[in-house]
Amino acid sequence: MEIGIPKEIKDQEFRVGLSPDSVKVLNRQGHRVFVESQAGLGAGFTDADYKAAGAELVKTAEAAWQRELVVKVKEPLAAEYGLIQKEQILFTYLHLAANRALTEALIASGVSAIAYETVEIAGQRPLLTPMSIIAGRLSVQFGARYLERQQGGRGVLLGGIPGVQPGHVVILGGGIVGTEAAKMAVGLGARVTLVDINIDRLNQLEALFGSRVQLLYSSAPNIEAVLPDADLVIGAVLVPGRRPPQLISRQLVSQMPTGAVIVDVAVDQGGCIETVRPTSHTEPVYTEAGVLHYGVPNMPGAVPRTATAALNNSTLPYILKLANQGLQALEQDPALAEGLNVQRQQLIHPAVQQVFPELA
Incomplete structure (x- = not known):
């Protein structure tokens, strides 16, 4: 052929x-x-x-x-x-x-x-998995970069230092992207909150992370409670073949700290955050409601x-x-x-x- x-x-x-x-x-x-x-x-x-x-x-x-x-x-x-x-x-x-x-x-x-x-085979998506792993890891890497003051962020070091509280990373979704993002954020020493709608998956993540990650059921009250303290929010929601649900409204984004960062890995399927729109590697971020938004749909292209x-x-x-x-x-x-x-x-x-x- x-x-x-x-x-x-x-x-x-x-x-x-x-x-x-x-x-x-x-x-x-x-x-x-x-x-x-x-x-x-x-x-x-x-x-x-x-x-x-x-x-x-x-x-x-x-x-x-x-x-x-x-x-x-x-x-x-x-x-x-x-x-x-x-x-x-x-x-x-x-x-x-x-x-x-x-x-x-x-x-x-x-x-x-x-x-x-x-x-898809046995509920797994083998051709999506490798890029999901990379995107999940890059989401924290890019998020940490844009939290730097010179990039327009609020000037927070995700890992903190002794005597100074580390940054707070909120991850929406506990699939492959969310799990890899949590691994990276925990490795940096950040405080990590992960929300997911699947109780069985939350139990699996507890076995993986123990007390190093706060695991919450994905409900509107729980998301609303953690956002005002979030330095970095990572959208990691996947609904195969369909647009993901929008979990964070424009109003909730406005309650985040000025200079906080949103990285929505789900942007290639439409995004799970109302204020997110596709960007590019040339112009990766924009600011809305005082929050930096990173919406590059081909994140793994950064490490080709x-x-x-x-x-x-x-x-x-x-x-x-x-x-x-x-x-x-x-x-x-x-x-x-x-x-x-x-x-x-x-x-x-x-x-x-x-x-x-x-x-x-």
Whole structure:
């Protein structure tokens, strides 16, 4: 099969769909991989690395897109809609619940669009997990940075020092993102409060963190009680295929300390905080109600070498199935079939259908 790897065009998105090591595996199984020139440069992979792995370099995005299977990292942007082809397979993150324009473009194109984030097996999302781990860890790293006074924050050191109270981190959601954020915040010495609606998950987190993290049931009174003392709030709510609920209103944001920071990792699905909107690595923050908001939807793009390697570890087995079997792979692998969002000009995934019932 011919596989295309276009260069990502999202702002400062330096990850790449396939690493040279992954290309080598595909090439050895008889597949031809067409990599747009400099597609991997931001992740530290040169054109020479790809050529040595057996890839065929192409000069334009159009040449990379003109293949049976296109593998990307982020969702196609408007400039790429015209490159999507009928009867093509597209394998990438899509997050359609927050993007009606992309949903309509995919339906109109006739492509078979498979989303990394909805591939599911036994309740787990193996292609979302590695990026969730990275985003969770980065959320505290970025939050700590923007709490610095020079960045516009309130000048709080999350870990504090002896004799000075540490900063307070409030985490909404106890899934992979929230758990990794809590690990980082605890490691820095911050006070950490985590809220989740799943009692069983809270019990699991108690076994993991003990008394180092305050664990609260996710209710409006509990969230309202902790926000006025929060230096950093991390949104880590995931509802697969759908927009997350908004847990913090504009009014509640206004009750946070001036110079506090919000990092909403759920922004790529629409966000769980009313005042959050998507930003970019070039302009990552804005201030509203006196609070700094960080809404970059492709956070792992900040560490592209680590993120590309981690993503390929998870995606390559599925890419091999698609390359070897085409769409028949969906019949053989139920987990991969769960990833199908759009096919034959129809919206397929049930969760996305609930968001856009008029498109179903």
